[in-house]
Amino acid sequence: MPQDHTERRVVVTGPPRQARRTSSSGYYRPRTEIDEQTTLGHTYVRSLMRTQLRAGLAVFAVLGLLVGPLPLLFAAMPDARRLEWAVLGFGLYVPLVLLARWYVRRAERNERDFVRLVEDR
Amino acid sequence: MNSSYAIPAVALVVVATVLVGAFGLRISRTTSDFYVASRTVGPRLNAAAISGEYLSAASFLGIAGLVLVQGPDMLWYPVGYTAGYLVLLLFVAAPLRRSGAYTLPDFAEARLASQAVRRLAGAFVVGVGWLYLLPQLQGAGLTLTVLTGAPDWLGGVIVAVVVTATVAAGGMRSITFVQAFQYWLKLTALLVPALFLVLTWQSDGAPRHAFDEPATFREQRVVRVDDTVDLTLDRPLTVTVTGTVDGRTHNGTRLELPAGTHRIDSGTRLTFAAGAPVPRAERGGGGDLSPSQAASREERPLYATYGLILATFLGTMGLPHVVVRFYTSPHGVAARRTTVAVLGLIGAFYLLPPVYGALGRLYAPELTLTGDPDAAVLLLPDRMIGGVGGDLLGALVAGGAFAAFLSTASGLAMAVAGVLTQDVLPSRGVRHFRLGTVLAMAVPLAASVLVGGLPVADAVGLAFAVSASSFCPLLVLGIWWRRLTPPGAAAGMLVGGGCALLAVAATMAGYPGEGAPLHALLAWPALWSVPLGFLTMILVSLATPGRVPPGTAAVLARFHLPEELRTEVPA
Numbered sequence: 001m002p003q004d005h006t007e008r009r010v011v012v013t014g015p016p017r018q019a020r021r022t023s024s025s026g027y028y029r030p031r032t033e034i035d036e037q038t039t040l041g042h043t044y045v046r047s048l049m050r051t052q053l054r055a056g057l058a059v060f061a062v063l064g065l066l067v068g069p070l071p072l073l074f075a076a077m078p079d080a081r082r083l084e085w086a087v088l089g090f091g092l093y094v095p096l097v098l099l100a101r102w103y104v105r106r107a108e109r110n111e112r113d114f115v116r117l118v119e120d121r
Numbered sequence: 122m123n124s125s126y127a128i129p130a131v132a133l134v135v136v137a138t139v140l141v142g143a144f145g146l147r148i149s150r151t152t153s154d155f156y157v158a159s160r161t162v163g164p165r166l167n168a169a170a171i172s173g174e175y176l177s178a179a180s181f182l183g184i185a186g187l188v189l190v191q192g193p194d195m196l197w198y199p200v201g202y203t204a205g206y207l208v209l210l211l212f213v214a215a216p217l218r219r220s221g222a223y224t225l226p227d228f229a230e231a232r233l234a235s236q237a238v239r240r241l242a243g244a245f246v247v248g249v250g251w252l253y254l255l256p257q258l259q260g261a262g263l264t265l266t267v268l269t270g271a272p273d274w275l276g277g278v279i280v281a282v283v284v285t286a287t288v289a290a291g292g293m294r295s296i297t298f299v300q301a302f303q304y305w306l307k308l309t310a311l312l313v314p315a316l317f318l319v320l321t322w323q324s325d326g327a328p329r330h331a332f333d334e335p336a337t338f339r340e341q342r343v344v345r346v347d348d349t350v351d352l353t354l355d356r357p358l359t360v361t362v363t364g365t366v367d368g369r370t371h372n373g374t375r376l377e378l379p380a381g382t383h384r385i386d387s388g389t390r391l392t393f394a395a396g397a398p399v400p401r402a403e404r405g406g407g408g409d410l411s412p413s414q415a416a417s418r419e420e421r422p423l424y425a426t427y428g429l430i431l432a433t434f435l436g437t438m439g440l441p442h443v444v445v446r447f448y449t450s451p452h453g454v455a456a457r458r459t460t461v462a463v464l465g466l467i468g469a470f471y472l473l474p475p476v477y478g479a480l481g482r483l484y485a486p487e488l489t490l491t492g493d494p495d496a497a498v499l500l501l502p503d504r505m506i507g508g509v510g511g512d513l514l515g516a517l518v519a520g521g522a523f524a525a526f527l528s529t530a531s532g533l534a535m536a537v538a539g540v541l542t543q544d545v546l547p548s549r550g551v552r553h554f555r556l557g558t559v560l561a562m563a564v565p566l567a568a569s570v571l572v573g574g575l576p577v578a579d580a581v582g583l584a585f586a587v588s589a590s591s592f593c594p595l596l597v598l599g600i601w602w603r604r605l606t607p608p609g610a611a612a613g614m615l616v617g618g619g620c621a622l623l624a625v626a627a628t629m630a631g632y633p634g635e636g637a638p639l640h641a642l643l644a645w646p647a648l649w650s651v652p653l654g655f656l657t658m659i660l661v662s663l664a665t666p667g668r669v670p671p672g673t674a675a676v677l678a679r680f681h682l683p684e685e686l687r688t689e690v691p692a
Contacts, residue, residue, distance in 0.1 A: 045678045052681065053601055056211040063207060067200075071426040074194075081193060088196035089475035093203060093468030100207050100461045107215070108454060111683040118686060 044118060051110045059103040066095060126516035127268040134306065134520040135283055138527050141299050142287035164455050168462030170297045171446045173304030175202070175463075176470055177253075177529035178260030179581045181307060181522050184471075186494035188478025189485070194422065195478075197429050199471035203464060205437025210460040213438050215453035216600045216680035224539050225444050225592065232599045234670040235607035241614055243544045245591050246441040248622075250537035253440070253584045254530055254565035260495075261526040262569070267496045268519050274570050276526075281566045284531045288538065289555040297449065303528040304466065310521020311473040314502050314514040318480055321505045328483060337486070338393045344487040349387045352400040352490070354380050360397070364389025391490070399486040428645030429582075435651055436585035439592025442532035445539065452684045477501060498522070530562075537561035583625040590650040591618025594658045600680055602659075603673050609662030617654020621646045 074084050180202065187195035222228045225246050230239040261276035287299060322328075346364075358378050362371040365386035366378070385391070393399075437443060450456040481488065481497035484505050488494045499522065502514035541557035591614040598605045598613075624646035642649065662669075670676075679687070 042674050042678075045674070045681060049601065049677065049681050060208065060211050063204065067204065067430065071197075071423055071430070075423055084193040085196070085475070085479070088193055088200055089479075090472060092200050093471065096203055096207050097461070097464050097468055100210055100464045103207075103211055104457050104461055107457060111454075115683055115685060 044114075048110070048114045051114075052107060055103060055106045055110060059099055059106075063096075063099060067092070126512045127519040130516035130520035131265070131268070131523045134523045134527070135279065137306075138283060138299055138303070138524070139287060141302050142290060164450070164459040164462055166297065166301050167446065167449055167455075167459045168466055169304045170300035170449075171443070171459065171463045172466040172470065173300035173302070173307065173524075173528045174442055174446065174532035175467060175529070176304070176307055176525060177581075178257055178264075178522065178525050180471070180474065181311070181525040182260065182264070182495045182498050183581075184474040185477035185481060185498045186488075186496070188475060189481035189497050190489050190494045193475075194426065196475055197426060198433065199474060201430055201433025202437065203467050203471060204434050206460055206464050206467065208434050209438040209443070210457060210464070213596050213600060214447060214456045214460045217444065217596070218447050218450050218456035219453045219680050219682075219684070220676075221679070223445075223448055224536065224543065225439075225441060226540055226544060228444075228599070229595065229610065232670075232676055233605070233607045233610055234672060235610075238607050238610050238614075240544060241611050242592075242595065243540045245587070245614060245618055246540045247537050249439070249584050249588050249592075250441045250533045250540075250561070251565045251568070252587070253442075253581065254533050254537075254562070255569050256581050257526045257530045257533070258566060258569040261523065263495065264499065264519065264522050264526075267499055277566060277569050280523075280526045280530055281562045283527060284534050285558050285562045288531050288534050289558040299531065300528050303524040304470075306524045307521045307528075308470055308473075310517050310524065311470070311477075311498075314518055315473050315476050317510070317514055318501060318505055319476065322480060322483070337399060338395060338397050341395050342393055342487055344391045344393065344490050346385045346387060346389045346391065346490055350385050350490060352378075352383045352385055354378060354383065354400050356380055356398070358397060358400060359394065361392035362389065364391075385490075393487075399489055424641055424648065425645050428648045431651055432582065432585045432589050432645070432647035434589075435593040436587075436589035436647070438596055439588030440584065441536035441540075442529070444592075445536045446532070454683070474498075480505070534558055534561045583622070586621045586625060586645075586647045586650065587618050589647050590621040590654040593651065594654040598655070598658055598662075600677075602662075603677055604662055604666070604669055605658070606662045606665045606668040607670070608665045608668055609658050609660075612661040613654050613658025616657040617650050620653060621650040624650065 070087065074080070077083070180199065184195065184198055187198065217228065220228050220231055222231045224243075226239045226243040229242040230236070258277035258280055259273075261280040262273040263276070265271045265276035265279075266273045357380055359375065360378065361373060361375050363373050364371065366376065366389065367383050447456050447459075450459055477498045480501055481494075485497055485500060488497050488500070499515065499518055502518060503511045505511070506514060535558075538554060538557035538561040541560055542554045546553045546557055594613050594617060595610055599610070624643040628640070628644045
């Protein structure tokens with residue numbers, strides 16, 4: 001029966017991650033590598049730094065694209081004073097806060113993923 | 122303006138600051154309490170404290186004054202002050218907290234294991250801190266003079282004494298309470314009058330020409346010019362003059378001034394007709410709290426705008442009183458969340474100064490000419506509402522302004538005193554910290570009394586430019602680049618920060634004069650000095666590969682690894 005096959009396959013895949021983490025007590029190889037500062041440990045840290053830097057640079061690029069053209073835009077449209085008042089006086093603050101929240105969520109997720117990677121294997 | 126309510130309001134703020142500080146003194150017991158509040162300050166309290174500390178006199182009074190004089194371009198200042206925190210969050214916040222150091226020099230030493238770089242960073246912290254303290258003290262003097270006619274050194278002395286007392290008595294913990302309290306005080310002090318002002322504006326038929334360029338007089342108004350100014354007219358203007366214009370004395374003469382520049386001597390009374398455009402004033406236009414390099418914007422507005430954006434976006438992370446606050450978060454994740462909360466709080470606050478600036482253009486456009494546009498926030502309630510209500514609201518604003526001086530000054534005093542105690546004075550005890558606080562406040566106070574009328578407020582822009590060109594490369598490269606060496610860091614800070622310092626100092630001294638092609642380059646150094654700082658730091662580091670500190674990998678691991686992966690006990 002095909003249904004039996006699929007059920008059996010689930011069993012073979014092994015216990016889910018959560019259960020496995022608790023069962024494999026004590027033996028955290030990547031973590032030891034990091035603590036003992038081996039080359040492999042440095043590679044782990046480096047990979048975390050790279051993801052975090054990438055997250056930071058991505059948000060920074062969005063900030064640059066958002067803000068960078070504005071002075072040019074205002075210089076090109078000297079009659080749009082009200083637009084300038086609205087954008088600089090009120091409009092930019094909400095995007096700044098949203099960008100910050102987006103970054104924090106990403107950075108924290110990166111760290112959680114890293115912890116899981118290091119403690120799980 | 123009636124001072125019978127303003128003086129009690131200022132006194133109340135001062136007393137409340139001392140009381141909240143004393144409350145902190147009872148909990149502040151150990152050296153760790155003193156410097157970083159034992160690292161137990163939660164995100165909400167800490168965010169309010171950071172915001173309270175950051176919103177200085179320049180934010181509270183200066184932005185409205187600048188907008189009043191120069192129009193919406195000046196709104197880049199508050200945007201930059203806010204976005205600076207976003208950049209700080211992206212590249213610095215969490216690793217800086219995880220570095221486990223108390224101050225910027227501590228960070229330099231922890232990262233580069235070099236006493237020389239540590240001392241250099243300390244020198245820059247003290248320099249930037251003192252530069253930033255100067256306008257706070259002068260702003261306090263200006264406010265007290267506008268409100269009560271007191272001599273202009275008095276406000277500075279009051280702020281210096283209160284700050285020294287609270288900082289020396291309670292250290293960081295009590296300052297945290299004081300700062301958080303002062304954020305809410307400042308927000309209330311601008312928000313409540315703003316609501317009433319907007320209601321008045323509504324009942325006035327909601328005139329909208331504030332957004333037009335240039336500002337115009339709504340009714341016939343007599344303006345007394347206190348300091349000699351040069352007026353620039355784009356179109357001919359008819360005014361009634363009593364006094365001296367272009368070297369000729371008039372007495373109630375109706376004059377048609379042709380387009381061009383005209384010199385108005387001090388003491389002259391000008392009567393403008395209703396609907397007349399407000400002329401641009403060249404000298405005294407920037408005011409005391411706002412960077413007067415703004416005057417050079419006319420030459421290259423685009424270059425100047427981008428210079429301003431770069432300096433404020435990147436300079437925030439290196440301001441000593443901003444950085445020291447991050448060490449009070451319990452861990453890196455909290456440091457990040459705190460920064461987001463700070464962005465929200467600061468952004469909410471910065472919605473208000475443009476309102477004052479726009480209303481100032483409508484109801485008090487002559488402040489452009491009298492050389493005191495920074496007084497706009499203080500004078501508007503009286504001008505628009507009047508009576509007891511106006512006086513009470515004016516008193517509230519005055520109290521808020523004093524909170525602004527007190528909070529920023531105490532944060533700066535804290536940071537400078539920390540460096541002085543650790544690197545200059547012989548031992549690190551709490552008693553020496555108190556001595557350091559006295560020193561930290563005494564020097565800028567003496568300078569503000571000595572230099573008096575000089576445009577020291579250029580110091581705010583200068584502080585941002587210097588910090589963006591020296592500390593920003595140090596922090597960003599120190600946190601993300603493993604090949605940074607001590608000679609590279611030292612060279613980058615000296616070249617970047619030093620050039621920015623020299624450039625703005627030259628501009629302040631009047632070299633090479635308005636209109637020279639170099640002028641805009643020197644007045645807005647950030648656009649070239651920041652890349653110069655980064656480039657020097659990178660090139661010198663690459664040229665001295667043997668000097669990469671041996672512990673770099675471990676240090677970077679500590680900066681970036683989440684706390685839960687740490688084996689050692691956090692410092």
